[in-house]
Amino acid sequence: MRTRVSQTVIKSARTDSSGLHAVPRAPDYPPERSTPARPERDSIEQLRDPDARMALLLGHEDRVLLAGHQTRDLCRVLATAGCRVSSSEGSSTLMRSRTIPSGRFDAVGLVRVVEYLDDPVGLLRQAAKMLTRDGCIAVAVPNITHGSVRLRLLAGQPPHVSVDAGTPNGWRGYNASSLKELLGRAGFVVTRTELCQARFDSEVALFDEPDMRKTLLDRLAADTDALTSAYVVVGHKSPLSKQVQLELRMRELSTGHEEAGHTLRRVQHSSEDQEKSLSDLHKRQADLSNELGDLKRSVIGRLGPEPLRLKETHQALVSLIGEADAVRRDLERLQYTQMIGRIQAAVDVCLPHNAVVLVVSKGDPRLLELRGRTGWHFLQVRDGVYAGHHPADSNAAIQALEQMIAKGASHLLLPRTAFWWLDHYAAFRDYLNKFRTAFRDDRTCVIHVLDRSAGR
Secondary structure, eight states: OHHHHHHHHHHTOEEOTTSOEEEOOOTTSOTTOOSOOOOOHHHHHTSOTTHHHHHHHHTTOSEEEEEESSOHHHHHHHHHTTOEEEEEEBSHHHHHOOOSOTTOEEEEEEESOGGGOSOHHHHHHHHHHHEEEEEEEEEEEEBTTOHHHHHHHHTTOOOOOOOOTTSOSOOOOBOHHHHHHHHHHTTEEEEEEEEEEOOOHHHHTTOOOHHHHHHHHHHHHTOHHHHEEEEEEEEEESSOOHHHHHHHHHHHHHHHHHHHHHHHHHHHHHHHHHHHHHHHHHHHHHHHHHHHHHHHHHHHHHTTTOHHHHHHHHHHHHHHHHHHHHHHHHHHHHHHHHHHHHHHHHHHHHSOTTOEEEEOOTTOGGGGOBTTBEEEESSBOGGGOBOSSOOSSHHHHHHHHHHHHHHTOOEEEEEGGGTHHHHHOHHHHHHHTTSEEEEEETTTEEEEESOGGGOO
16 A cells, blocks of 8 residues: 555655655655654565665655656655655756755765766765755766676677666766765765676677687676676765764674674584584594404404414504594594684674784684784794794793783784693783683683783
């Protein structure tokens, strides 16, 4: 029912003195509701990109102005979500209007319009005047580096652009950097970028050679820019207001939390697979131990009377011992690999991205791969190279740690394989107790925050 109501609303849209079409909100939304809801999934699925992305980005705003070509369906979806939508066909109304009050809109969306203008900066600056201090502009433009454009140029044909009825014929594309530069010239800071992706199989068919088709398709399919058919960017007026900065920080923290959750789930799935392999190896080790015991008893029973058979038995015994040692080494390697994965997950969740982490690594570079954080060997010599030895005593360890703190180290990580340090270097252990523990797991590692002011 909401879709039907929205279509009726748009048919009754009125034009105000500024030349904008005011699209009333759908009447089945309570008038007292102050914040629009997100557009419903069914409504969004009726839209094509970039309109669908635009609906998701603007659907929570209150007062929205849409300018461009063929925006009827996008207006309907936003109005259904409860936005107070005004629309302008093309850009001429916005560029000519002098009657639109400043700060009237919470968001301005430009769809199928910027790429047709000789002076897009002028339009963006005019839109900026209509925004509130915390308002945003959302701009959708085609990507000039999309695979379809590259392939047609490579085939000696002009780029083909799908132009809807009612849009101008002239067209210019942007890439991510030129679009960011465009908004910067108009006084905006890009605060979000969404990628609309589309394949280009029909353009690949321009090439007759099957091997060339496959090569081109494989290479372009691995290139994110080539798969991006359009960009939808959100910008806020520069300098960013405190409210916008707060919203961006909240979004950054939320995204980081979601990514950390995904990382933990991947690690958990990986750990489950590795635990199964570990269980299989333990079972194999137990089987070998039993077989080895049986063979030893057989050797004891055959001593003396049958030297030839004794020699064969001895050779089999040596072979089984070697196989058991190989299984033990496989177990140790698997357990060590699992530990590294758990360390990386712990660092990703517990430490800030600018952390500089000292790792008692024994020279293993894998222990310094900390998901974007900086990892340093401890101990180390010049240029960060592993020193090749452990500290002589606790005093040497403490002195080396203080030197690294002075150089900028923020955390110390002892993997499970280095827990013996805490027993062997007792005074060093007591020194570490002055620092707060950011993470501890007896199967994984312990991480200390190298800041005494942080407390325990």
